[in-house]
Amino acid sequence: MNQYLSHLSSFFKTCCLIFSVYIISNLSYAEDSVASLMQKMQAKTAVKIAYQEVRTLELMDQPWYGSGFMYSIAPDLMIREQLKPQRLLMGIKGDQLFYFDPENHLHHQAEVTEDNPLSLNVAVFKALITADEALLKRMYLIEFSHQSERWVMKLKPKQNSESGFSIVVSGLPEQAADTIIVKQADGDLSEFLLQQKGVGEQVKKTATRLYKELVGE
DSSP states (O other): OOHHHHHHHHTTTTHHHHHHTTTTSSTTTTOHHHHHHHHHSSSSSSEEEEEEEEEEEESSSSSSEEEEEEETTTEEEEEEEEEEOOOOEEEETTTTTEEEETTTTTTEEEOOOOSSSHHHHHHHHHHHTOOHHHHHHHHHHEEEEETTTTTEEEEEEETTTTSOOOEEEEEOOOOOOEEEEEETTTTTEEEEEEEEEEEHHHHHHHEEEEHHHHHHO
């Protein structure tokens, strides 16, 4: 079960953020406030994103590679379908976390509560997709800048900013995020490369089907 909780923790620390920043477009990051940013982050349609992930782990000699698709349906459903190296489904809907391993026919579900570390991390990223500016500011330090013709957003935990955990999100000017780098406190690093693949009703149908599989309906 520890393996599955580890997958959940890694997923929820990144997936929510990926959707939150990927839907931002036509935005001047140097001039806009966090308030205006949050107003533009709320997705109004179903979104499908292809991702490639590379993990560099302190205890492994070789990087870990993964890929698949992520789906978001406003206001509170997100699903990640990992296809390589093996198929896994993970997701969040409302205050519930879900994990499904099809190969081993294993379902796992947990409630998001604010009295444990995993839920606290989930709550931060959930704030991004629900446009909860107060929660975002309470939990994270936010820094915007432009570096080498790219916009950059840096996040650090507000309560423990020196822990070593950080997230760097970046993209081309006036475009959505295409790269997210997550650095864990133990030094492990995950880099996501993103590319939007679709929006609209067909994406919503696929995400709905995956959700039913995820929860075992």
